[in-house]
Amino acid sequence: MPTTAKICGLTTPETIGAAIRGGSSHIGLVFFPPSPRHLDFDRAAGLAAPLPDSVTRVGVFVDPDDAMLDRAIAAGRLHTLQLHKTAPARVAAIAGRTGLECWSAVAVRTRADLDEARHFIGAATRILYDAKTPPGAALPGGMGLRFDWNLLDGFRHPLPWALSGGLDPVNVAEAIARTGAPLVDVSSGVERAPGVKDMDKIAAFLQATQA
Numbered sequence: 001m002p003t004t005a006k007i008c009g010l011t012t013p014e015t016i017g018a019a020i021r022g023g024s025s026h027i028g029l030v031f032f033p034p035s036p037r038h039l040d041f042d043r044a045a046g047l048a049a050p051l052p053d054s055v056t057r058v059g060v061f062v063d064p065d066d067a068m069l070d071r072a073i074a075a076g077r078l079h080t081l082q083l084h085k086t087a088p089a090r091v092a093a094i095a096g097r098t099g100l101e102c103w104s105a106v107a108v109r110t111r112a113d114l115d116e117a118r119h120f121i122g123a124a125t126r127i128l129y130d131a132k133t134p135p136g137a138a139l140p141g142g143m144g145l146r147f148d149w150n151l152l153d154g155f156r157h158p159l160p161w162a163l164s165g166g167l168d169p170v171n172v173a174e175a176i177a178r179t180g181a182p183l184v185d186v187s188s189g190v191e192r193a194p195g196v197k198d199m200d201k202i203a204a205f206l207q208a209t210q211a
């Protein structure tokens with residue numbers, strides 16, 4: 001199976017267009033006010049309205065409440081919810097309440113961190129392994145940090161999964177070859193400044209993913 005790609009933290013029609021033209025399977029819309037990629041509901045609605053359903057729209061959240069989810073789902077016409085720092089029971093409740101696919105982000109620095117993924121069986125439909133950000137960091141993701149891919153060697157994945165954290169157009173092919181990731185996710189690696197996506201880097205990332 002070819003590896004598919006999610007371009008995360010898109011904020012403009014132009015960069016969403018670049019992701020779609022380049023063959024991205026998923027686009028990520030961030031709903032977390034401290035993030036430089038945060039979208040308010042009106043902005044998200046404007047971006048999502050013209051999009052075809054062939055590209056999966058993923059809303060990215062940090063332990064969201066129901067009101068946030070309801071407004072974001074409606075605005076972004078979301079297919080999938082990517083949940084950071086959200087306990088397994090809450091993920092299960094969100095999946096049941098919304099009927100949407102839920103991905104759980106697992107923050108990885110050590111091999112023991114990977115075991116967290118098993119707690120999401122029956123709740124999440126996919127695990128996104130992402131680099132753990134430092135204590136006190138403003139964001140739980142989107143910081144261009146990479147974890148040691150060797151940690152995934154021999155790991156028995158309890159659920160479908162995706163690789164994230166510090167990927168870019170230069171290293172993504174190696175990451176796929178090294179880990180066998182079925183889906184890769186990128187944000188800062190296709191930006192020219194925090195929150196500012198670069199269309200050429202998006203194209204290069206997607207080309208490298210498909211090579």
Ligand SMILES: O=C(O)c1ccccc1NCC(=O)[C@H](O)[C@H](O)COP(=O)(O)O
Nearest residue numbers: 008035141142143144165166186187188
């Ligand atoms: O990107 C954000 O600003 C963000 C904010 C809050 C929670 C999650 C966030 N990003 C999650 C992602 O899916 C990123 O693509 C992932 O962490 C990889 O980011 P990067 O290492 O910058 O490629």
